[in-house]
Amino acid sequence: MARPRVGTERREQILAAFEACVIRSGFAKTTLADVAEEAGQQRSLVRYFIGNREDMIGALIDRLLERAEAQLQAIPENDSVEQVLTLLFEHVFDDPTTNAVIMELWYLALRDARLRQRLASVYEILVIKVSTLATAEQEHDRAFAAVSLAFGSAFFRYLGLRPNSPDNLRSVTRHLLAEPLSQKGKRQ
Amino acid sequence: MARPRVGTERREQILAAFEACVIRSGFAKTTLADVAEEAGQQRSLVRYFIGNREDMIGALIDRLLERAEAQLQAIPENDSVEQVLTLLFEHVFDDPTTNAVIMELWYLALRDARLRQRLASVYEILVIKVSTLATAEQEHDRAFAAVSLAFGSAFFRYLGLRPNSPDNLRSVTRHLLAEPLSQKGKRQ
DNA sequence: ACCTATTTTGTCACCATTGACAATAAACGA
DNA sequence: TCGTTTATTGTCAATGGTGACAAAATAGGT
Structure with a gap:
C-alpha cells in the first residue's frame, strides 16, 4: 500500500x-x-x-463484446415493430466506426473458434429481441431472416451498394415479419 | 529468344x-x-x-474477382425462382473455403476504396441476375433484399447460427421475391 | 560451340516489432 | 525520514520479414 x-x-x-x-x-x-x-x-x-x-x-x-451486449440488453421490451425496423436499419448496423470494429471482430473470428462462439451469442440476443418484439408468436426464423437482411444490407451499404429506395427494404422486412409463413416449414 | x-x-x-x-x-x-x-x-x-x-x-x-465474375456471368438466363433460391442459399455462399476468401476480400476492402468498388460491382451483378430471374418486373430492391438476406444468413451460418428450419429462410425469401410491394415505396 | 535471354540459387543488409529487464522516480504509510 | 510498493523510463538482444543483388545454371537460336 x-x-x-x-x-x-x-x-x-x-x-x-x-x-x-x-x-x-x-x-x-x-x-x-x-x-x-x-x-x-x-x-x-x-x-x-x-x-x-x-x-x-x-x-x-x-x-x-461487453459493450455490444449491454447495448442490446438495453433495448426496451415494449418497442413497436416500426421501432425494431428503425433499430435494425438505422442503429445497429449504422455507425461506420462501429462497423469497422465489427468487421475486425468478424475477421478475427475467422480463425478463432472461441470468438466465433461469443459473436454468435451476441447476434442470437438480437434475433431473440426481434422475435419477441416484432413477430406474432416469437418465431425465431422470421426474426433470423429479418436480422440477416438488415445485416447483409448494412454490409452492402459499406460497399456503396444501396437499394433504390431504403423504404423498400423496410417494407419488405415489415412484410417478412408480419406475414405468417406457409404451414410447411413453420416452427417454434 | x-x-x-x-x-x-x-x-x-x-x-x-x-x-x-x-x-x-x-x-x-x-x-x-x-x-x-x-x-x-x-x-x-x-x-x-x-x-x-x-x-x-x-x-x-x-x-x-475475375473468377467470381465469370461464375456469376455463367448463370443461365432461364433459371426458375426455385433455382435462384438454391443458388443463393446453397451455392453462392456455401463453400467454406470460398467463404474464407470472400472474408479476406471484405477485410481488405475495409481499407481499400478501389477494392470496395470492385466488390460492389460483383455483388451488383448478382443482384441484377436475381432481379431478372426472380422478380416479376425486375425490381431491383426486392432482389437486393433477397441477396442481402442470403448473404447475411451465410455469414451467420459461419458463426454456427442457423434458422431452426432452413426451409423457412427459403420460403420467406420466395415470398419476398414474389409478393408485390405496397405501392408506396415502389420503384424502377 | 557460342551467344543471349531467361530462370534459379544463395546471400546480404535493413527495418520493424517484440519481449525482457535494469534502473529510476513517485507516492504513501509508519 | 525511511521503507515499501507501484509506476515510469530507457535500453537491449532476438526475431522475422522484406527488398536487393550478384552470381550460376539452363535452354534455345545461330
Missing part, C-alpha cells in the same frame, strides 16, 4: 487508444508502439499494465 | 500457392517465404515472377 494504484484507469486509457488504432489500421497492423503513442504513454507501460500483444487483443475483445 | 519463358505458368502456380496460404492464414500473416514453400519454389522466384508483396496481393485479387 504505497504508491496509489492507477492500473484500472491506465488500462482503460490504453484500451481506448488501442481501439482507436484498430479502427484506423486494424488489429494486425497496430503495434504496441502505435497504441502507446495514441495513449500518450511509453510502450513499456502498455506492456506493464496490459501485458503482451495477445493479452491486449483479448482485453479489447472483451471490452467490445 | 533464348531460354523459353515459363513466366505465365510460374505466376499461375505461385498465385495458386498464395491463395492456399491466404485461405489458411489470411493475407496479413502470409509471407513470401510461406508462398514459396507452398509452391515448392525459392522465395526469390516469387519476387522475380510476381514482384513485391503488394504486386502479389494485387494479382491474387484480380484472379479471385
Whole structure:
C-alpha cells in the first residue's frame, strides 16, 4: 500500500487508444508502439499494465463484446415493430466506426473458434429481441431472416451498394415479419 | 529468344500457392517465404515472377474477382425462382473455403476504396441476375433484399447460427421475391 | 560451340516489432 | 525520514520479414 494504484484507469486509457488504432489500421497492423503513442504513454507501460500483444487483443475483445451486449440488453421490451425496423436499419448496423470494429471482430473470428462462439451469442440476443418484439408468436426464423437482411444490407451499404429506395427494404422486412409463413416449414 | 519463358505458368502456380496460404492464414500473416514453400519454389522466384508483396496481393485479387465474375456471368438466363433460391442459399455462399476468401476480400476492402468498388460491382451483378430471374418486373430492391438476406444468413451460418428450419429462410425469401410491394415505396 | 535471354540459387543488409529487464522516480504509510 | 510498493523510463538482444543483388545454371537460336 504505497504508491496509489492507477492500473484500472491506465488500462482503460490504453484500451481506448488501442481501439482507436484498430479502427484506423486494424488489429494486425497496430503495434504496441502505435497504441502507446495514441495513449500518450511509453510502450513499456502498455506492456506493464496490459501485458503482451495477445493479452491486449483479448482485453479489447472483451471490452467490445461487453459493450455490444449491454447495448442490446438495453433495448426496451415494449418497442413497436416500426421501432425494431428503425433499430435494425438505422442503429445497429449504422455507425461506420462501429462497423469497422465489427468487421475486425468478424475477421478475427475467422480463425478463432472461441470468438466465433461469443459473436454468435451476441447476434442470437438480437434475433431473440426481434422475435419477441416484432413477430406474432416469437418465431425465431422470421426474426433470423429479418436480422440477416438488415445485416447483409448494412454490409452492402459499406460497399456503396444501396437499394433504390431504403423504404423498400423496410417494407419488405415489415412484410417478412408480419406475414405468417406457409404451414410447411413453420416452427417454434 | 533464348531460354523459353515459363513466366505465365510460374505466376499461375505461385498465385495458386498464395491463395492456399491466404485461405489458411489470411493475407496479413502470409509471407513470401510461406508462398514459396507452398509452391515448392525459392522465395526469390516469387519476387522475380510476381514482384513485391503488394504486386502479389494485387494479382491474387484480380484472379479471385475475375473468377467470381465469370461464375456469376455463367448463370443461365432461364433459371426458375426455385433455382435462384438454391443458388443463393446453397451455392453462392456455401463453400467454406470460398467463404474464407470472400472474408479476406471484405477485410481488405475495409481499407481499400478501389477494392470496395470492385466488390460492389460483383455483388451488383448478382443482384441484377436475381432481379431478372426472380422478380416479376425486375425490381431491383426486392432482389437486393433477397441477396442481402442470403448473404447475411451465410455469414451467420459461419458463426454456427442457423434458422431452426432452413426451409423457412427459403420460403420467406420466395415470398419476398414474389409478393408485390405496397405501392408506396415502389420503384424502377 | 557460342551467344543471349531467361530462370534459379544463395546471400546480404535493413527495418520493424517484440519481449525482457535494469534502473529510476513517485507516492504513501509508519 | 525511511521503507515499501507501484509506476515510469530507457535500453537491449532476438526475431522475422522484406527488398536487393550478384552470381550460376539452363535452354534455345545461330
